[in-house]
Amino acid sequence: MNVERILHHFPLDPASRQVRLALGEKRLPFTDNPVRYWERPKELSQLNPSGMVPVLVEKTDRGTLVLCEARAILDHLEETVVEPALLGRNAAERAEARRLLQWFDRKFEYEAGGFILHEKMEKRLLGLGAPELANLRQGREGLKNHLWYIDQLLAEREWLAGKRLSLADFAAAAHLSVIDYFGDVPWGDFASVKTWYMKLKSRPAFRPLLMDRWPGLTPAKHYDDLDF
Amino acid sequence: MNVERILHHFPLDPASRQVRLALGEKRLPFTDNPVRYWERPKELSQLNPSGMVPVLVEKTDRGTLVLCEARAILDHLEETVVEPALLGRNAAERAEARRLLQWFDRKFEYEAGGFILHEKMEKRLLGLGAPELANLRQGREGLKNHLWYIDQLLAEREWLAGKRLSLADFAAAAHLSVIDYFGDVPWGDFASVKTWYMKLKSRPAFRPLLMDRWPGLTPAKHYDDLDF
Numbered sequence: 420m421n422v423e424r425i426l427h428h429f430p431l432d433p434a435s436r437q438v439r440l441a442l443g444e445k446r447l448p449f450t451d452n453p454v455r456y457w458e459r460p461k462e463l464s465q466l467n468p469s470g471m472v473p474v475l476v477e478k479t480d481r482g483t484l485v486l487c488e489a490r491a492i493l494d495h496l497e498e499t500v501v502e503p504a505l506l507g508r509n510a511a512e513r514a515e516a517r518r519l520l521q522w523f524d525r526k527f528e529y530e531a532g533g534f535i536l537h538e539k540m541e542k543r544l545l546g547l548g549a550p551e552l553a554n555l556r557q558g559r560e561g562l563k564n565h566l567w568y569i570d571q572l573l574a575e576r577e578w579l580a581g582k583r584l585s586l587a588d589f590a591a592a593a594h595l596s597v598i599d600y601f602g603d604v605p606w607g608d609f610a611s612v613k614t615w616y617m618k619l620k621s622r623p624a625f626r627p628l629l630m631d632r633w634p635g636l637t638p639a640k641h642y643d644d645l646d647f
Numbered sequence: 648m649n650v651e652r653i654l655h656h657f658p659l660d661p662a663s664r665q666v667r668l669a670l671g672e673k674r675l676p677f678t679d680n681p682v683r684y685w686e687r688p689k690e691l692s693q694l695n696p697s698g699m700v701p702v703l704v705e706k707t708d709r710g711t712l713v714l715c716e717a718r719a720i721l722d723h724l725e726e727t728v729v730e731p732a733l734l735g736r737n738a739a740e741r742a743e744a745r746r747l748l749q750w751f752d753r754k755f756e757y758e759a760g761g762f763i764l765h766e767k768m769e770k771r772l773l774g775l776g777a778p779e780l781a782n783l784r785q786g787r788e789g790l791k792n793h794l795w796y797i798d799q800l801l802a803e804r805e806w807l808a809g810k811r812l813s814l815a816d817f818a819a820a821a822h823l824s825v826i827d828y829f830g831d832v833p834w835g836d837f838a839s840v841k842t843w844y845m846k847l848k849s850r851p852a853f854r855p856l857l858m859d860r861w862p863g864l865t866p867a868k869h870y871d872d873l874d875f
Contacts, residue, residue: 484738510712510726510727
């Protein structure tokens with residue numbers, strides 16, 4: 420069946436990036452619609468009452484399907500485009516990938532990413548002034564703890580959820596990649612995390628993310644460097 | 648296949664309650680292990696590195712499966728115990744149920760439940776003193792907006808995600824039911840939400856939740872009343 424896909428997203432939103440990575444890995448072409456979600460555009464809130472990105476619209480002969488929020492989109496893609504499987508091939512693999520999805524989308528964002536991105540990105544987008552150093556510091560401390568946790572996982576595994584690349588890797592990389600845009604990931608202290616991230620960075624699905632630039636937000640010099 | 652299930656949970660945790668409702672609705676018996684998660688018990692952090700409830704352990708002849716975090720558990724139950732289906736029977740129904748899962752677990756908790764439960768429950772459990780009225784007020788304002796949104800959904804639908812009872816109803820009811828334990832839901836102003844909640848409350852799966860009592864936390868008088 421022929422499916423036309425339109426992704427409404429914000430390039431520097433970790434949730435949106437997870438969906439772009441999954442679409443890329445499954446080699447599903449889509450029309451790219453970057454949205455300034457903080458300006459509450461009507462088109463977006465008509466698609467998703469929460470007013471949030473990402474939203475994926477799928478059009479087929481049988482009608483239009485609107486998928487709101489990253490997890491709903493990722494689950495739908497897993498159900499409808501089975502290969503490559505990104506959520507594991509048995510119950511234990513899926514349980515571990517899903518545990519880590521929650522870990523990064525909730526715990527990482529709450530303890531690390533949320534602080535850093537609010538201070539370095541959202542404040543600039545919203546014109547809310549300079550970053551508060553205490554918040555940045557707290558986010559960077561949280562980030563170190565999470566990098567340490569990823570390091571522990573990688574001591575025993577090739578990918579975060581086990582033997583196979585999964586949505587858990589994309590979730591972690593999506594969150595880290597936006598922080599990396601702002602140059603705040605201390606890669607030098609976490610060699611095995613860096614190696615894992617380099618492997619992800621060199622996948623074709625990752626390339627569009629490395630080309631993202633947003634007016635007024637300059638990426639760190641090494642941001643798009645595959646051998647950083 | 649014979650499955651022995653143990654649920655590690657906190658009775659007044661909305662995420663844990665979603666899992667209990669799903670287990671109840673699918674008529675899956677389980678051993679109940681209430682956990683004082685805020686005391687960081689070692690048994691819990693060994694099962695789930697985040698130290699959070701709920702955790703479902705499934706034991707079969709083939710081994711033990713540890714499922715951490717509500718969404719992972721709910722997804723696993725949908726995949727392994729197909730009837731009754733709680734996530735919709737086609738892509739559009741599932742997309743809508745999943746959109747609302749995110750809505751309640753994230754937006755509702757962030758704008759309403761988080762404030763109220765932190766002030767009325769967590770502070771007491773942790774011995775952090777009296778509730779701050781400004782926070783409570785903000786939570787109650789948020790709660791009204793969400794009740795209004797539920798009301799809008801129910802104007803066109805029998806259940807929150809459409810024609811069929813789904814995890815979206817359980818998510819909303821799980822969050823609301825804990826707030827209702829503390830007597831903070833203004834049912835009188837939202838008649839159709841109240842009718843919907845009464846229907847849920849009278850389901851057998853809901854009964855164990857109405858019997859929950861936690862030392863030091865007294866429920867509102869109408870809490871377990873089916874005709875409140």
